[in-house]
Amino acid sequence: MPSKDFSVPVIDFQEFINGTEQGKLAVGKEMVRVMREVGFMYIINHGISELDQQRMFQWSKKFFELSPEQKEKCPHPIEGAHHRGWSHIGKEKVVQMVFDKDEVNKLRKVPDVKESFDLGNDNNERFYNIWPDDDDIPGFKEYCKYYFKISDATGKLFLRAIALGMDLDEEFFLPYHSESDNQLRLLHYPPTDENSLKTGEAERIAAHTDFGTLTMLLQDECGGLQVEDPFNKGVFLPAPYIKNSIVVNTGDFLMRWSNDQLISTLHRVTNPPVDSETGVSKARYSIPFFISANKDKIVDALDGTYSKENPKKYAPITAGEYLAARLNATY
Numbered sequence: 001m002p003s004k005d006f007s008v009p010v011i012d013f014q015e016f017i018n019g020t021e022q023g024k025l026a027v028g029k030e031m032v033r034v035m036r037e038v039g040f041m042y043i044i045n046h047g048i049s050e051l052d053q054q055r056m057f058q059w060s061k062k063f064f065e066l067s068p069e070q071k072e073k074c075p076h077p078i079e080g081a082h083h084r085g086w087s088h089i090g091k092e093k094v095v096q097m098v099f100d101k102d103e104v105n106k107l108r109k110v111p112d113v114k115e116s117f118d119l120g121n122d123n124n125e126r127f128y129n130i131w132p133d134d135d136d137i138p139g140f141k142e143y144c145k146y147y148f149k150i151s152d153a154t155g156k157l158f159l160r161a162i163a164l165g166m167d168l169d170e171e172f173f174l175p176y177h178s179e180s181d182n183q184l185r186l187l188h189y190p191p192t193d194e195n196s197l198k199t200g201e202a203e204r205i206a207a208h209t210d211f212g213t214l215t216m217l218l219q220d221e222c223g224g225l226q227v228e229d230p231f232n233k234g235v236f237l238p239a240p241y242i243k244n245s246i247v248v249n250t251g252d253f254l255m256r257w258s259n260d261q262l263i264s265t266l267h268r269v270t271n272p273p274v275d276s277e278t279g280v281s282k283a284r285y286s287i288p289f290f291i292s293a294n295k296d297k298i299v300d301a302l303d304g305t306y307s308k309e310n311p312k313k314y315a316p317i318t319a320g321e322y323l324a325a326r327l328n329a330t331y
Helices: 014-018 021-037 050-064 101-107 140-165 194-199 252-257 319-328
Strands: 010-012 040-044 085-087 115-120 183-189 205-208 214-219 225-228 236-238 246-250 267-269 284-291
Touching: 010 021, 014 021, 014 140, 021 040, 021 140, 050 115, 050 140, 050 183, 050 214, 050 284, 115 140, 140 183, 140 214, 140 284, 252 319
Parallel strands: 010 040
Antiparallel strands: 040 246, 085 115, 115 183, 183 284, 205 267, 214 246, 214 284, 225 236, 225 267
């Protein structure tokens, strides 16, 4: 049974944006408390306008309404670490800490019923963006780049708050994220028959944790996101839509960086409400923004997170090495 009265906490970010030292510290402390105990939160008054959010959803829907032939002009590369372009249904299989290809192939027998479009910083020459033809969807590229920019700016505010909450200098995390080596993902879960989801013949996204530093998620009103109850492992509880909020969760890399003081929580996307007559679910759209450290930055356990009694749990690693290993396992 779920823990009594547990729900994902809601944090008002307005006091941090207002800029008073007392308000900023209070918000940071509350974010870190939630990241230690739950790993997931809703953030309201975060600075990204509702209009900008809705426009990104509109562009996402317009992209996924393109024909397969049009979307095939921007295919995801074979290399999983080059996480850009369009992935058709079944191409990616989200897995939880599985790196063996044979094991991943077994898991692929239950496909993820979703398609996605991924983009990153347009200045990244190695993992360059792969765009659809401008004639097929004029204005899409420009708006994606705009939304990436404002999400990156908001993410850096969250990193400042978390640093304060951990008793670090407010700018501590910024040099580690100076290249804005982040990823904006557009996700479309097409209508799916309820029976396939219930019997396990198909999944939307299986239980997993995210790879990077932080995730900022926009979700629509369809429903389906579930978060593991931190006080009752194996029990998943709904994280429903809250208007104009961003769902923020700790990534595995930040958990490692904090020597497991901040927790990266399992979550999944399951079947949303279905039409009572057809037994088919509604389409679902979501837009995660994954914040990652610069790929060449070597990260070790933060000062204050380890001691003689609680030694370091992980060897130093670069963000690039860690993310490549996780991403390559999913494709």
